[in-house]
Amino acid sequence: MFDFDALINCFGMASCAVNQLTSGLIIGMLLFLVASGLTLIFGVLNVINFAHGTFYMVGAYFAFSTYLFTESYLLSAFVGALGAGIFGIFFERVLISKVYGQDILMQLLVCYAFILITDDLVKLIWGTDYIAMGIPDEFRLAPFRIFGGYVPPLYAFLIILSLVIGILTILLISKTRFGSIVRAAAENSPMVSALGIRVPLYFALLFGLGCALAGIAGALAAPVRSLTPGMGFGILIESFIVTVIGGMGSIPGALIAAIILGLTRSIGSVGFPLFVDGLMFLIMAIVLIFKPTGLFVKGSPK
Amino acid sequence: MLSISNLCKSFGGVVATNNVTLEFTEGSLSSIIGPNGAGKTTLFNLITGKLKVDSGKVKLDDEDITNLSTRNIVLKGISRAFQISNIFPSLTVKETLMSSLMSKNNHAEKLFNPFHSKALEEEADELLEILEMKRLSNVICSNISHGDQKVLDIGLALSLDPKILMLDEPTAGMGPEERWKMVETIERLWKLKKLTLIFIEHDMDIVFKISQKIHVLRYGSLLASGSPKEIKNNEEVINAYLGEDFEAI
Amino acid sequence: MSTFTLFKKDISIALFSVLFLILIGFFVEHPWPKDFLISIFSFGLLAMSLNMLIGFAGMVSFGHAAFFALGGYAFGLLLQSESFLTNFGALSIIVAFFVSIFITGIYSAVIGAICVRLNEIYFAFLTLAFQMFLYSVIVSWVSLTGGDQGLMGGIARPVFLGIDLSNSLHRYIFCSVIFVICILLLRILNKSNFGYSLRLIRDNQERAEFLGIRVFRVKLICFVIASMVASVGGIIMTLFTSGAYPEWAFWTQSGEAIFMIMLGGISIFLGPLVGTVLLRLINDVVQMYSSHTELVTGIIIMIVVLGLRKGLVEYLLEKTGILKK
Numbered sequence: 001m002f003d004f005d006a007l008i009n010c011f012g013m014a015s016c017a018v019n020q021l022t023s024g025l026i027i028g029m030l031l032f033l034v035a036s037g038l039t040l041i042f043g044v045l046n047v048i049n050f051a052h053g054t055f056y057m058v059g060a061y062f063a064f065s066t067y068l069f070t071e072s073y074l075l076s077a078f079v080g081a082l083g084a085g086i087f088g089i090f091f092e093r094v095l096i097s098k099v100y101g102q103d104i105l106m107q108l109l110v111c112y113a114f115i116l117i118t119d120d121l122v123k124l125i126w127g128t129d130y131i132a133m134g135i136p137d138e139f140r141l142a143p144f145r146i147f148g149g150y151v152p153p154l155y156a157f158l159i160i161l162s163l164v165i166g167i168l169t170i171l172l173i174s175k176t177r178f179g180s181i182v183r184a185a186a187e188n189s190p191m192v193s194a195l196g197i198r199v200p201l202y203f204a205l206l207f208g209l210g211c212a213l214a215g216i217a218g219a220l221a222a223p224v225r226s227l228t229p230g231m232g233f234g235i236l237i238e239s240f241i242v243t244v245i246g247g248m249g250s251i252p253g254a255l256i257a258a259i260i261l262g263l264t265r266s267i268g269s270v271g272f273p274l275f276v277d278g279l280m281f282l283i284m285a286i287v288l289i290f291k292p293t294g295l296f297v298k299g300s301p302k
Numbered sequence: 303m304l305s306i307s308n309l310c311k312s313f314g315g316v317v318a319t320n321n322v323t324l325e326f327t328e329g330s331l332s333s334i335i336g337p338n339g340a341g342k343t344t345l346f347n348l349i350t351g352k353l354k355v356d357s358g359k360v361k362l363d364d365e366d367i368t369n370l371s372t373r374n375i376v377l378k379g380i381s382r383a384f385q386i387s388n389i390f391p392s393l394t395v396k397e398t399l400m401s402s403l404m405s406k407n408n409h410a411e412k413l414f415n416p417f418h419s420k421a422l423e424e425e426a427d428e429l430l431e432i433l434e435m436k437r438l439s440n441v442i443c444s445n446i447s448h449g450d451q452k453v454l455d456i457g458l459a460l461s462l463d464p465k466i467l468m469l470d471e472p473t474a475g476m477g478p479e480e481r482w483k484m485v486e487t488i489e490r491l492w493k494l495k496k497l498t499l500i501f502i503e504h505d506m507d508i509v510f511k512i513s514q515k516i517h518v519l520r521y522g523s524l525l526a527s528g529s530p531k532e533i534k535n536n537e538e539v540i541n542a543y544l545g546e547d548f549e550a551i
Numbered sequence: 552m553s554t555f556t557l558f559k560k561d562i563s564i565a566l567f568s569v570l571f572l573i574l575i576g577f578f579v580e581h582p583w584p585k586d587f588l589i590s591i592f593s594f595g596l597l598a599m600s601l602n603m604l605i606g607f608a609g610m611v612s613f614g615h616a617a618f619f620a621l622g623g624y625a626f627g628l629l630l631q632s633e634s635f636l637t638n639f640g641a642l643s644i645i646v647a648f649f650v651s652i653f654i655t656g657i658y659s660a661v662i663g664a665i666c667v668r669l670n671e672i673y674f675a676f677l678t679l680a681f682q683m684f685l686y687s688v689i690v691s692w693v694s695l696t697g698g699d700q701g702l703m704g705g706i707a708r709p710v711f712l713g714i715d716l717s718n719s720l721h722r723y724i725f726c727s728v729i730f731v732i733c734i735l736l737l738r739i740l741n742k743s744n745f746g747y748s749l750r751l752i753r754d755n756q757e758r759a760e761f762l763g764i765r766v767f768r769v770k771l772i773c774f775v776i777a778s779m780v781a782s783v784g785g786i787i788m789t790l791f792t793s794g795a796y797p798e799w800a801f802w803t804q805s806g807e808a809i810f811m812i813m814l815g816g817i818s819i820f821l822g823p824l825v826g827t828v829l830l831r832l833i834n835d836v837v838q839m840y841s842s843h844t845e846l847v848t849g850i851i852i853m854i855v856v857l858g859l860r861k862g863l864v865e866y867l868l869e870k871t872g873i874l875k876k
Contacts, residue, residue: 048672050613050679098857104611104671109813109856112806116849124843233802237683240676248673277687281680285665288677292669350761376763388761390754393747401747405762411769412744416557462763 007271018149028262029162035239037213043249044186050111053232059084059215073136077219084215092207131227247294309358320522336519379465387451391444469501565735572727592730596784598811598823606817609753614682620800622782623789625651630706659778686800701796816862
């Protein structure tokens with residue numbers, strides 16, 4: 001189960017270490033995008049979007065189809081994000097908003113049914129087989145050489161773009177008018193409605209934004225992951241672990257926790273492949289026991 | 303006797319309770335008054351273990367009970383009723399009282415004992431009698447009137463056989479007639495059960511009519527303590543809280 | 552007075568049910584009704600025990616099937632182990648039965664200790680996360696569990712006390728007795744002091760605390776018992792299929808269990824059982840007419856949840872005026 005020699009060997013070689021670190025960062029940054037959407041929706045609407053992984057999947061498939069037609073990776077990523085965002089707004093308005101404030105049982109069931117339906121629709125449209133998009137033409141370039149390791153340009157691009165999107169999201173929430181309205185509505189929605197602002201619209205937009213973040217993660221991941229119906233669920237669980245560790249509602253917390261998890265995954269795959277999931281859950285359990293609010297949030301989730 | 307000394311509590315930077323020292327002698331009936339945000343409910347929460355004390359001591363009959371768990375404080379004989387009636391919406395009135403009696407008898411974790419037992423029902427009936435709620439025995443709690451819910455809330459506290467009963471605004475949200483009925487009920491229970499009773503109240507008529515001792519809080523600190531007469535004539539209290547038109551009472 | 556005399560009525564109903572089920576076993580020749588009933592026993596216990604959490608105590612778990620799967624796998628693995636079988640011989644089944652339940656109890660106590668004190672959203676998500684953890688262990692630990700393929704190769708069923716579980720009638724009767732005992736246990740717990748402590752917590756946790764109820768402890772006990780009953784459901788399934796499958800631990804199994812409860816109604820004691828039967832029938836009908844079962848099931852759930860906004864059974868009872876709202 002444990003192969004510490006392999007681990008030590010890997011870190012003895014700069015090339016292996018660099019490879020593991022970049023792949024860890026990629027996993028982490030994509031996870032961060034999905035988790036920041038989840039945590040954003042929770043922070044404002046106090047709803048956990050159990051169907052969040054679905055939008056990751058939808059984003060990936062939209063991007064894949066767009067890429068088939070346009071052969072432009074950037075355009076596909078944009079379409080993936082937009083598609084997931086619009087789909088998210090539809091989901092919020094038509095389905096989940098109907099059970100706001102109701103028993104959590106109802107919310108669970110709506111999400112459960114929604115996942116079943118979309119997974120099956122994806123099977124109908126794209127088939128049940130694994131789909132690989134492959135490295136897009138734009139990024140078929142010579143890899144960078146860093147400390148003896150090779151870093152493909154696509155990987156570097158993914159890491160940087162995810163970080164930029166994360167920062168833009170934080171700015172959008174903290175600095176813009178949209179952000180301040182949404183934050184105010186989260187505190188006191190009747191008061192904000194009384195000012196003549198259509199709170200449900202803003203909530204729907206925010207929900208769409210959260211889903212778009214999951215969608216763009218899926219779209220960006222399309223070249224490096226294989227696409228399959230039901231691919232969203234694994235990432236939902238992982239991004240939940242991220243939000244628990246980082247603290248529900250905190251985007252910076254999500255960033256740090258996602259990187260921790262990404263590195264755990266990539267380093268673990270060398271040293272203790274069977275124990276990677278176990279270790280992730282162990283970290284989450286420890287955080288829950290000693291700081292149930294997560295590492296970066298004050299207060300208590302009781 | 304319940305005594306608290308130098309009790310402090312702050313939330314973030316806001317001081318909610320500031321060095322409060324008070325004594326409640328056995329069998330007394332005292333009230334705590336003060337403007338909104340004076341820290342009255344916080345004080346209750348500190349005494350009953352709902353909030354952790356920053357510094358200071360809570361003592362019951364010379365035993366230190368500071369920061370004990372809610373359950374242990376209940377076991378020591380302090381129980382409370384709440385500002386917004388705080389009951390169990392899906393149970394009937396009688397079941398509610400039976401449940402809390404069950405808890406008092408330390409049977410709450412018995413897996414295989416039927417809940418509906420003769421002994422427990424009789425105990426609950428007795429209590430219903432005292433509360434004058436017999437007619438509502440089998441009504442689901444969410445369907446009884448606001449006033450009755452408040453009485454039931456007090457009944458729940460009473461069922462634990464407390465030495466000290468703490469009531470947080472027992473007459474809140476009631477009409478004038480209902481209020482005085484509630485006051486009668488409270489006085490009656492106090493005498494019957496020989497309780498030490500502490501209550502928070504906004505209605506000054508009620509406060510001055512039934513309290514033996516009044517404690518005035520403001521900005522988390524104790525402003526004054528004394529008999530109704532002393533409080534009525536306390537310049538500071540009049541200026542700070544009771545206001546000009548107070549003379550009219 | 553002992554528990555027996557006090558729950559006389561429930562115990563006699565249970566005895567009659569067992570008798571009735573056994574009669575079905577003897578007089579119905581066709582295997583279908585027996586097979587159908589065994590699967591109802593199994594998933595019925597999953598749903599009924601989940602309702603002990605959701606309906607009795609207000610703890611909405613989204614990961615209850617984990618304990619079902621754990622019970623099934625533990626039972627199957629024990630009965631596949633040569634050394635276990637040689638050690639316990641004829642008693643193997645009985646020992647494996649109790650050991651599997653015990654293992655599930657320990658595991659659920661650990662999970663419960665972490666999850667139970669959290670608020671309801673966290674509770675739902677964490678139970679789900681830990682279920683997926685178990686799923687990933689089952690799928691990746693191929694050498695032990697057979698991974699994706701499930702526990703193959705059949706399980707040993709040594710004859711004990713004249714009971715031969717490879718005989719379909721014996722197996723059916725054995726499962727019905729276990730099933731009814733578990734339902735009776737849930738019934739007694741529901742009407743006991745403990746059951747009322749759960750109601751207090753469900754209705755108003757804060758107030759329950761001020762009545763001196765040890766909320767954490769009571770919830771944890773409830774979580775462990777519910778998990779152990781779910782594991783019995785898994786054991787029945789393992790006996791029935793002579794194997795164990797990773798789908799049992801997949802999250803959809805928990806989603807399905809929640810829908811069973813919702814269909815039957817959480818406020819009626821046997822509601823989840825009715826829901827189990829209903830969902831089973833829905834699944835069978837959908838499978839007959841469409842290859843896209845998930846799509847259709849999803850749409851049905853949406854219609855029930857957003858259209859009726861309550862369980863089908865509760866809805867019908869209210870419509871016909873039997874149950875007053």
